[in-house]
Amino acid sequence: MDPKNISVTFPHVLIFFPLMAGLITFLFKKDAAVKSWALFSSIITLCVSLLSLYYANDSALSGLAFNYEWLKYLGASFSVSLDGMGRLLTFLTAISFPVIFVATYNTNYKNANIFYGLLLLTQAGLMGVFAASDALIFYFFWELAIIPVYFLCSKWGGEKRLQATFKFFIYTFTGSLLMLVGIIYVYLHTAPVYDVAHAVISEHSFALSYFYAAQLSANQQNWLFWLFFIAFAIKMPVFPFHTWQPDTYEQSPSAVTMVLSGVMVKMGLFGVIRWLLPMFPLAVAKFDNVVILLSIIGIVYASLLATRQDDLKRLVAYSSIAHIGLMSATIFTTKQIGLEGVMIQMFNHGINIIGLWIVIEIIEMQLGVRKISQLAGVAHKAPVLTIMLVVIAFANIALPLTNAFVGEFMMFSGLFQFNVWFAVAALVSIILAAMYTLNMVQKVFYGTANSLTDTIKEISVNEQVVLSIVVVAIFLTGIYPQPLFNLTKDTVIDIITRFK
Amino acid sequence: MNAIIITAVWGIVMMFGGVFFKQKSTPKYWAIVGLVLTIIANGIELINQKSFFTFDLKNMLTFNSFNLTFIAVALLCTLLLFLLNGRDIEKVGNNVSEYFALIFFVLCGVSIAATFNTLLTLFLGIEILSIPLYILTASDKRNLKSNEAALKYFLMGSFSTGILLMGIAFLYGGNAATPSFYISNITIGAGKMPVMIAIGLVFILIAMSFKVSAAPFHFWAPDVYDGAPTVFTSFMATIVKAAGFIAFIRLFAYAFGTMLDQWQILITVIIAATLLIGNLTAVFQQSVKRMLAYSSIAQAGFMMFALFALNEFAKEGIVLYTAAYSLATIGLFAILIKMNDYTIDGFNGLAKQQPVLAFTATVFLLSLTGIPLTAGFQAKLFMLIAAVKDGHQNWLVIFAVLCAAISAYYYFKVIQAIYFKESNTLATQDWDITPAFKILLIITASLIVVLGIFPTLITDWLHYFL
Numbered sequence: 001m002d003p004k005n006i007s008v009t010f011p012h013v014l015i016f017f018p019l020m021a022g023l024i025t026f027l028f029k030k031d032a033a034v035k036s037w038a039l040f041s042s043i044i045t046l047c048v049s050l051l052s053l054y055y056a057n058d059s060a061l062s063g064l065a066f067n068y069e070w071l072k073y074l075g076a077s078f079s080v081s082l083d084g085m086g087r088l089l090t091f092l093t094a095i096s097f098p099v100i101f102v103a104t105y106n107t108n109y110k111n112a113n114i115f116y117g118l119l120l121l122t123q124a125g126l127m128g129v130f131a132a133s134d135a136l137i138f139y140f141f142w143e144l145a146i147i148p149v150y151f152l153c154s155k156w157g158g159e160k161r162l163q164a165t166f167k168f169f170i171y172t173f174t175g176s177l178l179m180l181v182g183i184i185y186v187y188l189h190t191a192p193v194y195d196v197a198h199a200v201i202s203e204h205s206f207a208l209s210y211f212y213a214a215q216l217s218a219n220q221q222n223w224l225f226w227l228f229f230i231a232f233a234i235k236m237p238v239f240p241f242h243t244w245q246p247d248t249y250e251q252s253p254s255a256v257t258m259v260l261s262g263v264m265v266k267m268g269l270f271g272v273i274r275w276l277l278p279m280f281p282l283a284v285a286k287f288d289n290v291v292i293l294l295s296i297i298g299i300v301y302a303s304l305l306a307t308r309q310d311d312l313k314r315l316v317a318y319s320s321i322a323h324i325g326l327m328s329a330t331i332f333t334t335k336q337i338g339l340e341g342v343m344i345q346m347f348n349h350g351i352n353i354i355g356l357w358i359v360i361e362i363i364e365m366q367l368g369v370r371k372i373s374q375l376a377g378v379a380h381k382a383p384v385l386t387i388m389l390v391v392i393a394f395a396n397i398a399l400p401l402t403n404a405f406v407g408e409f410m411m412f413s414g415l416f417q418f419n420v421w422f423a424v425a426a427l428v429s430i431i432l433a434a435m436y437t438l439n440m441v442q443k444v445f446y447g448t449a450n451s452l453t454d455t456i457k458e459i460s461v462n463e464q465v466v467l468s469i470v471v472v473a474i475f476l477t478g479i480y481p482q483p484l485f486n487l488t489k490d491t492v493i494d495i496i497t498r499f500k
Numbered sequence: 501m502n503a504i505i506i507t508a509v510w511g512i513v514m515m516f517g518g519v520f521f522k523q524k525s526t527p528k529y530w531a532i533v534g535l536v537l538t539i540i541a542n543g544i545e546l547i548n549q550k551s552f553f554t555f556d557l558k559n560m561l562t563f564n565s566f567n568l569t570f571i572a573v574a575l576l577c578t579l580l581l582f583l584l585n586g587r588d589i590e591k592v593g594n595n596v597s598e599y600f601a602l603i604f605f606v607l608c609g610v611s612i613a614a615t616f617n618t619l620l621t622l623f624l625g626i627e628i629l630s631i632p633l634y635i636l637t638a639s640d641k642r643n644l645k646s647n648e649a650a651l652k653y654f655l656m657g658s659f660s661t662g663i664l665l666m667g668i669a670f671l672y673g674g675n676a677a678t679p680s681f682y683i684s685n686i687t688i689g690a691g692k693m694p695v696m697i698a699i700g701l702v703f704i705l706i707a708m709s710f711k712v713s714a715a716p717f718h719f720w721a722p723d724v725y726d727g728a729p730t731v732f733t734s735f736m737a738t739i740v741k742a743a744g745f746i747a748f749i750r751l752f753a754y755a756f757g758t759m760l761d762q763w764q765i766l767i768t769v770i771i772a773a774t775l776l777i778g779n780l781t782a783v784f785q786q787s788v789k790r791m792l793a794y795s796s797i798a799q800a801g802f803m804m805f806a807l808f809a810l811n812e813f814a815k816e817g818i819v820l821y822t823a824a825y826s827l828a829t830i831g832l833f834a835i836l837i838k839m840n841d842y843t844i845d846g847f848n849g850l851a852k853q854q855p856v857l858a859f860t861a862t863v864f865l866l867s868l869t870g871i872p873l874t875a876g877f878q879a880k881l882f883m884l885i886a887a888v889k890d891g892h893q894n895w896l897v898i899f900a901v902l903c904a905a906i907s908a909y910y911y912f913k914v915i916q917a918i919y920f921k922e923s924n925t926l927a928t929q930d931w932d933i934t935p936a937f938k939i940l941l942i943i944t945a946s947l948i949v950v951l952g953i954f955p956t957l958i959t960d961w962l963h964y965f966l
Contacts, residue, residue, distance in 0.1 A: 071956060136881075140872040147871060154920045162920060166912065173869075173908050177901035184881075184888045227898075 022120030049094035075205035179231035225283035235268030239298030303432035338414015345407030377449030511604030518597030649727025667703025774801035817882030824875035849923025875951035
């Protein structure tokens with residue numbers, strides 16, 4: 001297959017195939033058929049994404065960008081493209097969904113066709129966010145990724161799902177609207193678009209390159225920075241906008257939590273790297289200390305809270321805030337080694353946390369409880385599960401040989417280069433992470449089994465398969481992370497040159 | 501011109517036809533036929549740039565593609581109203597053909613108010629569209645709320661009309677050049693506005709704000725919308741309000757456009773008050789009908805941004821907003837009419853009973869909130885671009901989006917009731933729904949999504965000819 005003959009391009013297939021697959025899923029009636037179809041289509045998406053990675057080094061391939069005129073006189077076009085970071089994150093999205101579908105294969109959801117359909121629509125939305133190179137398209141997909149999640153959490157979630165999801169939605173919606181004002185303001189300061197005869201097609205443009213080139217004064221950049229940052233900070237979440245997260249993660253169904261924490265939080269990080277940093281360099285230089293300080297407060301605060309959690313889901317939720325806080329702090333240091341660490345850590349954190357959620361889902365499905373105080377000695381009857389979990393737990397602590405170690409080491413280097421005291425404060429989180437993770441492992445999996453955990457059975461084949469994939473990925477990327485670095489090098493260099 | 505003449509004539513036809521119609525269901529078909537004729541005639545005028553009738557209007561009315569496109573949108577929304585709610589109009593009372601006649605007269609007033617070129621024709625248009633509404637509000641004669649609403653509307657409306665006339669008189673007399681009613685002839689000379697013009701402007705502002713239910717002149721709206729029969733509320737809250745806005749903008753853009761910076765502060769205060777009061781009170785409503793009434797006040801706040809900015813985006817935005825808001829609200833009211841219980845809890849479990857109604861209601865509510873892929877988002881986008889482009893009072897834009905976020909709360913409360921709550925009462929309800937009704941709802945929802953992706957379907961027509 002000659003790559004130059006491809007008339008459809010990778011990013012727009014990655015968006016529209018899950019979209020169509022999701023819409024088709026609504027028509028199914030039988031649960032088994034729905035699950036097979038969902039798994040099949042997500043695997044196809046994964047293959048497309050792998051192809052896009054394979055052809056990553058072929059710069060002559062124009063198949064990584066797609067541009068369709070939409071609102072010409074407004075200067076908005078449906079343009080999507082993939083650079084290194086985009087390919088990495090779309091790959092993360094593409095690989096998460098088959099893993100999630102396989103892991104939850106034995107769980108029976110009511111109205112499965114709507115459940116899986118909405119999940120596939122979420123995937124399409126996420127792909128769109130990562131691929132968008134037009135601000136209006138970015139905003140469209142940013143909002144559209146949340147709507148299916150709203151319905152998923154509200155219908156299939158836990159007891160207090162309605163309040164938690166409502167809070168999540170209103171919070172995120174407010175942030176998005178503020179970002180919309182920012183987008184409009186930058187839009188009105190972009191240069192006109194000319195056609196070949198140098199006649200004006202539109203006075204302004206929503207295109208990414210035009211946004212980068214918009215001339216904004218320091219004052220304008222300052223308040224625009226906050227408009228965008230609040231939206232991304234709510235998404236990641238960064239202290240003090242994090243209050244929606246533990247409740248939402250706890251109340252949503254496991255498959256959705258995996259999507260939320262594995263992929264959706266990366267939307268916030270991605271937004272900062274792709275949109276915030278390049279557009280507002282002066283404001284970044286001015287507010288970097290503030291943002292890093294907020295992130296680090298979040299890291300320490302979340303880690304401390306995690307040590308006090310009894311509920312497994314809430315523990316992982318707070319742990320996730322801590323990990324993401326570190327990433328968001330490192331981004332604002334704008335150091336090369338830090339940014340490279342963030343890139344691969346975005347991928348690693350996704351894999352690790354999905355692994356954690358899979359284990360929690362298994363425990364909850366079999367035993368019906370999520371409380372650490374009620375669990376003990378699972379290792380006796382489920383050794384394979386325990387081994388897998390221990391590896392993932394080590395990855396959560398960022399032990400060497402695991403993927404998270406590489407990422408965190410580089411991020412701490414970047415933070416250290418920026419400001420020693422910030423790095424020291426952030427390092428506290430590693431100790432706390434070890435505390436709460438190992439505490440959880442010891443209490444839940446080791447020790448004497450009680451009457452409840454005696455009933456646990458060894459995990460089934462599909463669960464073993466996905467957990468093995470996660471474990472292999474942890475070690476593989478931990479020992480040989482070079483491919484991921486090569487993939488995202490262009491994005492990192494692009495940002496560094498802007499801040500020189 | 502076609503629209504004005506044909507709606508007036510057809511209104512009279514309906515009125516006298518009422519004597520001859522034997523069955524109760526005949527007026528509806530005659531009304532639909534007349535409306536379709538009007539739409540076609542208006543469309544021909546839009547494309548040919550020439551009307552069937554030539555009168556020497558002495559330039560008192562102007563017809564350009566902007567006006568005619570707006571009239572087309574208003575007529576199409578009324579057609580949707582007739583098709584969706586025709587049977588419900590018949591249920592309001594005995595004088596069915598009179599109701600349709602009055603609606604046609606309102607449409608005539610809408611057309612005049614959209615195309616006026618002098619202050620007198622503005623007054624004529626506003627009055628012609630208001631007076632039949634007073635009667636329509638009262639049409640549920642045996643309901644005390646309807647009578648009270650009508651009296652409230654009539655008294656306050658007449659009062660505001662008096663203020664409008666006073667304002668017109670001041671504008672006429674205080675004109676720096678020779679006194680003239682033509683809005684393009686209003687001049688102020690250099691520097692600040694003369695006192696008479698300022699007073700005239702403020703009086704007209706008050707009167708027009710009353711008509712479009714902008715705060716602090718909105719107090720009539722919730723009671724009137726709540727008391728009127730729901731079908732007519734649907735008509736009032738959408739098409740009439742939009743016509744009020746078009747008249748508002750036309751007047752202020754042509755007459756006072758050059759002095760925008762002198763009166764922009766008034767509009768700023770009105771917008772802030774309207775958004776705040778509309779959204780905050782809607783949050784606490786238990787009745788969906790009242791909630792939609794307050795939401796229409798909040799949406800009016802957004803539409804006022806067109807007055808705030810007075811640039812190209814604003815003008816395109818107001819027509820797009822009319823279309824988006826009318827489609828969504830007419831659809832929602834159509835569904836509301838079929839429910840027995842108008843409270844939010846009355847919607848519990850609608851998804852199980854009537855999936856089509858539930859799905860289309862969700863699309864309408866998402867459009868009103870302003871979620872992308874719906875026409876409501878494009879409308880809000882245009883308004884926000886217009887406001888930011890103007891450059892003054894940027895805090896107002898941030899305030900507006902925060903209020904839009906508040907609006908998500910009460911719109912999504914209904915979505916939650918529809919999909920995620922169980923119901924006891926809906927299962928036993930007697931549904932008076934035809935398959936045609938469901939198909940129409942689906943068409944409306946599809947239109948909203950199509951406009952959400954391609955707003956140029958409407959905005960292209962605005963520049964067709966000048």
